Each structure stands twice: as structure tokens, then as C-alpha cells.
Amino acid sequence: MNMLTNALKSKIAVLLLPALALNVSAETSSDIAALLLDPPADAWLTYHGDYTGKRHSQLDQITPDNVHTLGLAWLWTANAGGIKATPLMVDGIVYITTVDNLYAIDARTGRQIWHFEAEQHPGFRIGQRGTAIWNDLVYLTTPDSRLVAVDRFSGEKRWEVQIADGSRGYWSTNAPLLIRDHLIVGVSGDFDNLPGLLRSYDPESGELQWTWYSTLPSDMRTDESENAYGGQMWMTGTYDPELNLLYVGTGNPTPVLNSEARPGNNEWTGSIVALNPDTGEQAWGFQVAPHDTHDWDAAEVPVLIDAEFEGEQRQLLLQASRNGYYVVLDRTTGENLLSTTFARTNWSLGEDEQGRPINDPDKFPQKPGVLISPDEAGATNYRSPSYDPATGYLIVSAADAYGIYFYKEEHGDYGWAGADYGVQSTGYLRALDYETGELQWEKPLYSGNGSAGVLTTTTGLTFTGDGTNNALALDTKTGETLWHSGIGRVGNMPVTWMLDGRQYVLMASGSNLFAFTLPQKRQ
Amino acid sequence: MMEYSRLLLVLLLTFPAVTRTAAAESEAPPEPGYPETLVETGREHFISNCGFCHGRDAQGGSQGQDLTRSELVANDEGGNLIGEVTRTGRPDKGMPSFPQLDAATLEAIAAYIHTQRYLALTAEGGRRSVEPEDLLVGDAEAGQRYFAEHCTSCHSAGGDLAGIGRREGLGLLMNMLYPRQAARSSATLTVTTDDGAEFSGTLAYRDEFTVAMTGPDGVYRSFATDRIEFSIEDPLDAHIEQLARYTDKDMHDVYAFLRSLR
Numbered sequence: 008m009n010m011l012t013n014a015l016k017s018k019i020a021v022l023l024l025p026a027l028a029l030n031v032s033a034e035t036s037s038d039i040a041a042l043l044l045d046p047p048a049d050a051w052l053t054y055h056g057d058y059t060g061k062r063h064s065q066l067d068q069i070t071p072d073n074v075h076t077l078g079l080a081w082l083w084t085a086n087a088g089g090i091k092a093t094p095l096m097v098d099g100i101v102y103i104t105t106v107d108n109l110y111a112i113d114a115r116t117g118r119q120i121w122h123f124e125a126e127q128h129p130g131f132r133i134g135q136r137g138t139a140i141w142n143d144l145v146y147l148t149t150p151d152s153r154l155v156a157v158d159r160f161s162g163e164k165r166w167e168v169q170i171a172d173g174s175r176g177y178w179s180t181n182a183p184l185l186i187r188d189h190l191i192v193g194v195s196g197d198f199d200n201l202p203g204l205l206r207s208y209d210p211e212s213g214e215l216q217w218t219w220y221s222t223l224p225s226d227m228r229t230d231e232s233e234n235a236y237g238g239q240m241w242m243t244g245t246y247d248p249e250l251n252l253l254y255v256g257t258g259n260p261t262p263v264l265n266s267e268a269r270p271g272n273n274e275w276t277g278s279i280v281a282l283n284p285d286t287g288e289q290a291w292g293f294q295v296a297p298h299d300t301h302d303w304d305a306a307e308v309p310v311l312i313d314a315e316f317e318g319e320q321r322q323l324l325l326q327a328s329r330n331g332y333y334v335v336l337d338r339t340t341g342e343n344l345l346s347t348t349f350a351r352t353n354w355s356l357g358e359d360e361q362g363r364p365i366n367d368p369d370k371f372p373q374k375p376g377v378l379i380s381p382d383e384a385g386a387t388n389y390r391s392p393s394y395d396p397a398t399g400y401l402i403v404s405a406a407d408a409y410g411i412y413f414y415k416e417e418h419g420d421y422g423w424a425g426a427d428y429g430v431q432s433t434g435y436l437r438a439l440d441y442e443t444g445e446l447q448w449e450k451p452l453y454s455g456n457g458s459a460g461v462l463t464t465t466t467g468l469t470f471t472g473d474g475t476n477n478a479l480a481l482d483t484k485t486g487e488t489l490w491h492s493g494i495g496r497v498g499n500m501p502v503t504w505m506l507d508g509r510q511y512v513l514m515a516s517g518s519n520l521f522a523f524t525l526p527q528k529r530q
Numbered sequence: 531m532m533e534y535s536r537l538l539l540v541l542l543l544t545f546p547a548v549t550r551t552a553a554a555e556s557e558a559p560p561e562p563g564y565p566e567t568l569v570e571t572g573r574e575h576f577i578s579n580c581g582f583c584h585g586r587d588a589q590g591g592s593q594g595q596d597l598t599r600s601e602l603v604a605n606d607e608g609g610n611l612i613g614e615v616t617r618t619g620r621p622d623k624g625m626p627s628f629p630q631l632d633a634a635t636l637e638a639i640a641a642y643i644h645t646q647r648y649l650a651l652t653a654e655g656g657r658r659s660v661e662p663e664d665l666l667v668g669d670a671e672a673g674q675r676y677f678a679e680h681c682t683s684c685h686s687a688g689g690d691l692a693g694i695g696r697r698e699g700l701g702l703l704m705n706m707l708y709p710r711q712a713a714r715s716s717a718t719l720t721v722t723t724d725d726g727a728e729f730s731g732t733l734a735y736r737d738e739f740t741v742a743m744t745g746p747d748g749v750y751r752s753f754a755t756d757r758i759e760f761s762i763e764d765p766l767d768a769h770i771e772q773l774a775r776y777t778d779k780d781m782h783d784v785y786a787f788l789r790s791l792r
Contacts, residue, residue, distance in 0.1 A: 087630075129574045133582040150578065198586060351774070369778070375667040376660070376703065377778050383593070409773045411707065413660050426590055426660055428700070429624075431708040431770055453737045455624070475737045488738060 035098045035160075039140050040187050044248055048505045050097045053243075054137050054182040055391065056502060059311040060245035062393040063463045064503045068510035070466040073525055074480045074490045080511060080524040081117030085110065087124070090515035092137035093182065093391075093460075093500045095145075101513075102145050102159065103520060104135040106180075109147045109157055114506055117522060121162030125149050130178045131195075136243070136389070137182035139190060141210035148179035152194050156213060168213045170194055170206055176422075177201060182243045184253070185210060186284040191253060193240035197302070198422045200261045203238030203276065207287060217287030221257040221275040234420075235269035237261035238276035242306040242389060247322070250339060252281040252290055254311065254324060258304035259296070264414045264425025266371040272297040272363075277305045279326055279334075281341060291341030295328045297363050300371045301354070301412060302383045302427070303330035309338075310394050310401065316344055316442055325441055327392055327403040329385030330354075332364055333444040347444040349437060350386035351407040354379055372414035372425045382410030382429040384456055391460035391500045393469065395483050400438040400447055402469055402483070404457040408432035432456055434474045438486060448486040459514070460500030470512055472497025478514045478521070494521050562648050564641040572642030575635050579628055580616075588646040589659065593624065596659050597643050598650035609640030623710070662699035665785055673787030676780050680772060684765055687791055695791040703785055707776075708769050717764035719743040721753055729753075733762055 036042060039052060046057045048066060055062055069077065088105030095102045100120065101112040107127055111120040130150030138145045145159045151173025156165045170192055171177035176199030184191040190210040203221030208214065220227070221238030237260040244255030260276035262268050275289075277296030282289055295305040310325040316335065324338035331352035335345040343362030348355075354370040370377055390404040409432070414425035432455035438447040454474025462470040468489070469481040478497050480490040495516030503512045512523045564572075577586050583594030590596035597603050606612045613636040619627030631639070677687070685691050694702070704710070717733035719741055729751060731743030741760055742752035753760070776784075 089626075129577055131582045132578045198581075374664050375778075375782055376665060378707070378773070378776055378781055380773075409707070411703070413664070415664065423585070426596075428595075428704060429593065430704065431773060433770070451738075473737055475735075477737060477739065491739060493739075 035143075037142055039097070039142055040185055043185065051093075051095050051502045051504050052097060052140060053095065053185060054093050054139070055243065055245065055308065058186075058246040058248065060308045060391070061310055061312065061396075061463075062391055062461065062500070063395060063465070065465045066503055066505060066510045067464070067466050068505070069464065069468065069480075069503075069512065069525060071468060071482055071489055074468060076526055077480065077490050077492075077512070077523045078526055079492075080509075080522045082522070083112050083117040083119065083520045085518040085520070086122070087518075088132075088135075089518055090499050090520055091134040091180075092515075094502060094513055094515075094520065095138055095140055096502075096504050096506075097140055099506065100159070101520075102138050102140065104138050104147055105518070106132045106135045106150060107147075108135075109138060109145060109155075109162075111145075111159065111162060112520075114504075114511075114522075117520075123147070123155075123157045123162045123164065125153070125155050128153075128173060130173050133178075134180045136180050139183040139185050139210075141185050141190065144210065146183050146190065148181045148183065148192060148194075149173075150178045152177040152179045154179075154183070154190075154192055154208065154213065156210075166213045168208065168215070171196070171201075171204060175199060175201060177239075179241075181241055184243050184246065186246050186253060189216060189284050191244065191255075191284065193242070193244075193255070195239050195241040195258070197237050197239065197259060197261050197263055200236040200421055201239075202236060203240065203257060205240045205255060205282075205287075207284065219280075219282055219287040219289065221278070221280070222260070222273070232271065235260040235271075235273035235276060237263070238273075238278070239304075240306065241304075242308065245309050245311050246284065247311055247338060250322070251283060251285070252338070253284040254279060254281055254309040254338065256295075256304065256306040256309055256326065256328075258306050259299045259302050262420045262422060262424035263302055264300055264372040264412060264423060264427060265418060265420050266298070266300045266368075266414070268420035268424065269298075273299070277303065277330075279305055279309050279324065279336065279341075281338065293334070293336055293341045293343060293361075294363050295326065295332055295334055296330045298366055299330065300366070300414075301330070301379055301410075303328070303381075303385050305329065307387060307389070308391050310392065311338060312394055312396070312441065314396075314399070314441065323441075325394065325401055327387050327401065327405070327439070329381075329388055330364065331381055331386035333401075333439060334362065335441070335444075345442075345444060348386075349403060349439055349444060349446070350405045351380045352386070372412035372427065374413065374415040376411045376413050378409060378430070379412050379427075380409050381406060382408040382432055383427050384408065384429065384432065388456075390457060393461040393463040394441065395463040395467075395469070397465070397467065398438075398447075398483055399441050400483065401441050402436065402438050402461045402463065402471075404434070404452070404459065404461060404471065405437045405449075406432045406434045406456050408455070429455075436461070436471060436481075436486065438483075450481070450486045450488075454496075457497075459497035462501040462503060462512075464503065470501040470503070470514070472501075472514060472516070478516075478523075480512075492521075492523070494519070562641070562644045564645060568638050568641045569645050571635075572638035572640070572645075575631070576639050576642045579631065580639070583625075587650075588643050589650055598647040599659060603643055603647055606640060606644070609637045612636065612640040612643060660700045665699065665703055665782070666789065668779070668782030668784070668786030670783070670786040670790045672779075673783035673785065676784050677787055680775070681784075684768060691788065691791055693792060695789045698789060702788065703781075706785060706788060707773060707781070709766070712766065716766045717762055720761050720763075722759040723753070724757055733764070736762070
């Protein structure tokens with residue numbers, strides 16, 4: 008009787024499994040765009056894990072009480088290049104990139120399933136931030152700005168398109184963002200005077216759907232006084248399905264250090280913009296770095312949260328920006344609710360009526376040099392922050408830094424058009440109150456800069472890395488270290504998922520990807 | 531040939547003033563004359579691997595120095611120095627290592643850098659570099675007053691900084707702001723272990739969990755921070771405090787004062 012019941016139970020379980028737990032089934036997820044609207048626990052489907060950019064997980068197996076027992080489940084080493092990418096996972100398979108390379112790995116064992124190597128063309132090989140998944144395809148952007156679609160089961164190339172002209176100085180490290188039947192892809196390129204562009208492709212065919220320009224190509228310009236280029240959207244944006252708005256941060260203007268060559272605010276460089284993902288039409292924009300002359304883009308993650316602001320429930324957008332400003336916007340309209348600083352700055356005279364920082368013209372790069380804080384690497388950078396709803400903290404990898412900036416006429420008005428040098432930098436992990444930007448705690452990273460992103464979980468844990476040698480798990484409330492592992496300097500964004508009933512946390516250092524989990528109990 | 535190079539090296543190391551003369555004389559170097567295909571191969575590899583930081587033209591970029599003015603490049607022969615630093619990197623200066631580049635690639639990269647150096651040194655205007663005369667806008671007397679107020683607890687114009695004004699340019703300014711070279715060896719770590727033993731040495735490593743030193747006996751020792759009492763004295767902390775205090779005028783004044791100490 009008992010045995011029968013058990014047999015019956017397991018039969019029912021088998022019948023239910025395909026619907027409940029995709030990984031145990033032989034079936035594969037066929038509608039990734041639909042899953043992205045409510046991401047399952049047993050996957051990490053997109054660069055930020057979900058559309059909000061919070062990088063906050065509801066998984067609760069690893070807790071402050073047991074995190075000290077976290078151990079290595081497996082280690083995988085990329086055969087080419089260092090890992091800066093966020094690993095994605097679906098159907099028990101991890102997809103991760105290095106420059107020119109895309110890999111599929113068994114999420115249970117760390118065993119490599121396939122490796123795709125893109126044809127190499129000249130271009131900057133400085134990093135690759137990750138892939139995107141659409142049904143049976145995964146994607147790789149390349150140093151010469153191609154978008155390559157690869158069959159995610161066989162690892163074979165399906166198609167490739169040129170996002171922008173690599174020979175003109177565009178390159179791409181971008182992890183594309185899938186929104187329904189749109190694959191949103193950005194590029195980099197501030198060593199040349201290039202229009203800033205973001206493109207949407209049909210994820211199945213690679214057909215171009217729209218292009219949005221942060222700075223227009225010269226033949227599309229009607230305002231002759233507008234001389235700025237640049238504003239590349241090299242980081243992955245976020246998305247609000249209800250408002251149907253895509254949020255993305257734009258890069259710094261070019262010529263980079265030459266202020267005189269491009270008078271005015273240089274819209275929409277150094278901005279957070281809201282776009283309709285179906286048309287590429289701009290709904291609004293807010294300039295966090297008007298007329299930047301220090302290479303401070305506003306490409307950092309626009310984090311979307313629904314929370315109270317001054318007693319009223321609002322749809323908010325938070326950004327800790329490279330120029331040292333922390334801004335809170337109403338993401339329905341782009342209205343600025345707060346502008347304050349979260350790191351040392353010495354270049355701003357305050358904020359204008361719209362909340363935009365006002366540049367101190369004495370701090371534009373000059374012939375004898377000006378001492379600027381932060382430095383070119385910025386008060387923060389690509390390192391994803393994380394928002395923890397329980398505490399209301401935005402946890403940011405920050406730096407107090409100094410650089411020296413030069414510009415003289417001989418430097419010209421093309422590309423960098425000046426010279427700058429980092430002088431000194433001290434890295435911190437900082438917890439900011441989302442509503443005020445006030446510092447709640449900070450933790451030294453023991454180097455000029457961290458290179459790790461941040462992940463928080465619902466049990467009150469913060470995962471990140473210090474600037475020297477360690478993966479860290481911290482108490483989100485206090486910043487106190489609860490666990491560490493000397494895996495080397497974490498160079499990517501931590502992620503977490505469930506697999507076979509176990510919660511995994513993944514972090515990379517150098518060319519190595521580490522999967523941590525709790526010890527298995529004896530059966 | 532060998533003996534001559536060694537002699538020159540000794541001279542360069544012993545008399546900083548000679549370095550400048552030697553550099554001035556090398557302003558118009560002979561054309562390197564590498565095969566065009568080698569330079570082109572080098573250019574592609576340079577742009578891919580080095581260009582983001584050092585600029586596509588090797589004249590300095592977002593983080594890396596102008597290689598056409600680098601002393602190491604000037605002293606390089608056929609990639610012997612460039613190759614080594616590229617393979618091993620300069621972790622203390624934030625330069626990554628490129629162990630995957632083979633000898634032929636490094637040779638091509640070196641050929642490109644030398645060609646760019648020749649082009650840069652023979653070019654008219656248009657350089658992105660910072661010239662020593664660009665920096666000389668300060669008031670040395672005001673700089674002396676600032677120095678007397680803020681710097682003399684560690685430095686003395688007639689002592690450690692005597693003759694510093696024979697150096698000039700960006701290198702001197704950067705060192706004045708924050709002497710990075712010294713940063714590696716300036717801090718002293720003092721440790722008392724739980725059984726009462728005391729150690730003191732040059733700080734070699736620090737994170738939240740471990741500190742390490744190289745002792746006066748040349749021995750490297752590391753300690754778990756939760757099992758010891760320790761303190762770190764870093765005179766360079768004063769430079770960081772100073773960075774927050776300098777106005778641009780102060781900075782240029784102090785630079786002008788240092789230049790006057792010849």
C-alpha cells in the first residue's frame with residue numbers, strides 16, 4: 008500500500024514536472040520573452056536577471072546563518088580571455104562569454120558543452136559583458152561591432168549582422184536586452200567622433216527594426232551649432248513592461264576632453280533616456296552629466312523600483328552615475344526628484360532647477376592641468392549595483408578618486424582631444440538610502456577600484472568581491488562580512504539560481520568561473 | 531657594444547640631468563625601417579590589445595601612458611623590454627598581463643610602437659602630450675608658503691627634495707601629487723601576534739582578512755587579521771589628504787616651487 012502510494016506519487020510528480028521545474032524535464036524553454044516577465048527561480052535569463060536592474064534575488068536557501076558553510080560546487084576555466092560577463096542560465100545550461108568567445112556549460116557539473124569562437128577582426132578587445140537568450144538562440148557582440156546569433160543547443164552560428172562600422176571606431180562589449188520580439192543592442196566608441204546609436208533587431212532573423220541616436224549623424228543634423236558626437240549606449244538597459252519603456256544610460260560626448268568644440272549641453276550624451284522598445288521613439292531624457300568633459304558617461308544601470316518617495320508611492324528610477332551623482336527620477340516622466348553625490352566630487356557648482364549638475368567651467372580640462380575628482384574611471388562604472396527592498400539600500404561599488412586633466416588647442420577636436428591621468432583612487436562598497444542617497448555604511452575594497460558587481464538576496468545577504476583577492480558575502484544591513492573565499496579579484500557580476508533544489512551563487516575571477524553552494528546533506 | 535650600453539645605463543641612472551640631454555639628443559631618431567607588413571600586423575594586434583588604454587596611435591589613451599615618450603620604449607631593442615612588460619604586465623600600475631601573445635606577435639607590436647614613436651617625434655604639432663612648459667604657470671613664492679604650511683612635516687627643500695627641480699614635466703607633477711612608485715613600499719606594518727611576538731616591516735599586502743609584510747630580514751610574512759593586533763603607518767595618507775585640499779592654483783604654485791629647487 009505504502010509502496011503503491013509512493014509509486015503513484017512519483018508518477019504524478021513526473022507528470023507535473025515539465026510545468027513546475029523546467030530543468031528536470033527534457034523539454035526546453037521556448038518562449039524566453041514570456042519568461043522574462045516573471046523570471047523563474049531556476050534560471051538567470053538576462054544580463055540583470057530581470058528587467059528591473061535590481062539584481063535582487065528572492066532565493067532563500069542561503070542565509071546569514073548558513074552562508075559561512077558555502078563551498079565550491081565546481082570551477083570552470085575559459086580557454087580564452089578573462090571573464091567580465093554575467094553568466095546566464097536556462098534549462099540547466101550556463102551561457103557565458105569572453106571577448107570573441109561564447110561558451111555553454113553544464114550548470115550541474117561545470118563541464119563545457121560547446122564553445123563558439125567568432126571570426127576575429129580588428130577592434131578593441133577590452134571585454135565582453137555577456138550574452139542574451141532568445142528561444143533557441145544566444146548572441147555574441149564583437150570587438151568590431153558585429154552581432155552574432157548562435158544556436159544554443161549546437162553552438163553553431165546561425166547569422167551575423169554588423170551593428171555599426173567597426174572600421175570607423177565602433178566596438179561592442181554589450182550584453183543585448185531581449186524585449187518581446189526586439190533584441191536591443193548597444194555599441195562603444197569614444198576614440199572617434201561617432202554618432203551614438205542603439206539598435207533593435209528581430210531576435211530570430213537579425214533584421215534591423217529601428218535605430219535611436221543619442222547624437223545624430225552629421226547628415227541628419229538640422230542644428231548647425233550642435234557639434235557633439237558620442238553618447239554610446241554600451242551598458243545593458245532596463246525595462247518597465249507596464250509603461251512599455253526601455254531605460255538606457257548614454258555615454259560621454261566626443262571630442263572627449265575638449266569643451267570648446269561642443270558648446271551647450273550636448274544632449275543626449277551623459278543621460279538616462281526612456282525609449283519605446285517597439286519604435287525606438289524617445290519618451291523622455293534626463294542629463295545626469297550635461298556637457299561632460301571628463302569621460303563620465305551615464306551608462307550605469309538605471310535601477311527600477313516601486314517605492315515611497317516623500318510619503319507617496321511612486322515608480323522610481325535610481326542611478327549612481329560615473330560623475331559621482333546619485334539621482335532619483337520618476338520613471339513615468341523623467342522628472343528629477345533627487346540629485347546628490349555619493350562619492351568625492353570637485354567639479355560641480357550645484358544643480359539647476361531641473362536637478363542637473365552645473366559644471367564649474369574652471370574644471371574643464373586646461374593646458375596646465377586641473378585636478379579633478381573623481382578620476383576618469385569615475386565614482387562608479389560598469390559594476391552593477393543592487394537594490395535591497397527590505398532595507399531600501401542601493402549598494403554601489405564606488406571610489407573616491409583624483410585625476411589630472413589637460414586640454415590645449417593642439418589636442419584638436421577629434422576623439423579624445425586632450426590627455427588625462429589617474430592620480431589616486433580608493434575603492435569602497437557603499438550602501439545608500441534610496442530616498443535620500445545618504446550613506447548607511449561603507450566598506451573599503453583595499454584597492455583603487457573594485458571590479459565586481461553586487462547581488463542582494465531576500466535573506467539579507469549581499470554578494471560581491473573586494474578589490475584584491477576575495478569573493479564576499481555580507482550582511483546587507485551592516486556590511487559586515489559573513490563569508491569570504493580567496494578566489495582572486497572578482498571581475499564580473501555575481502548571480503544566483505536554483506538547480507535540483509540547491510541555490511548556487513556564481514562569481515568569476517580571471518578566466519575562472521566559480522559556482523558556490525551549501526554542503527549537501529548526507530542522504 | 532654591450533659595454534657601451536652598460537656604461538650609458540650607469541650614466542643615465544647616476545645623473546638625472548644626463549637623461550634629459552640624452553632624451554633631447556634622441557628627438558630625431560633614425561627611421562626604424564621595419565617591413566610594412568610587420569608594422570601593419572603589429573598595428574592590428576596593438577589596437578586590439580593595447581589601444582584602449584594606450585591609444586590607437588600609442589600616444590596615450592584613457593588609462594595608459596604615451597608610449598612614444600616612454601623611457602622603456604626608448605631603451606627597447608627589437609621588443610626585448612616591450613615584450614617582457616607586455617607578457618608580465620605591471621600590476622602595481624594597473625596594467626594587465628598578456629601571456630597569450632607569442633614572440634612573433636610581440637615583435638610586431640614592438641615594431642609598430644617604434645614606428646609610432648618615430649612618427650610622433652618627427653611630427654609637427656597635434657600631439658596629445660603634456661609639455662613641461664605647459665605646467666609652469668604657478669607662483670613659486672606662493673608655492674613655497676604652501677609647502678611650508680602643509681608639506682614640511684615630512685619633506686624638506688634642502689633635504690629629501692634637494693635638486694628635485696632638475697626633474698620636470700608630467701612625471702614630476704604626478705609624483706608631487708601622489709608618488710605611486712613610493713606607494714608600494716612606503717607603508718609600515720607592525721604586528722603583535724596572540725603569543726606576544728612582534729614583527730615590523732614594509733607592508734606587502736592588505737585586505738580585510740590578511741596582512742603581509744616584508745621584514746628587514748627580507749622575509750615575507752603574512753598574518754590572519756583576526757589573530758593579531760596590527761597597525762599600519764602610511765606617510766602617503768598625507769598625500770591623499772592633500773589632494774582634497776589643493777586648489778588648482780596651489781597645485782601649480784607648489785609645482786613651480788619644486789622646479790625652483792635645482
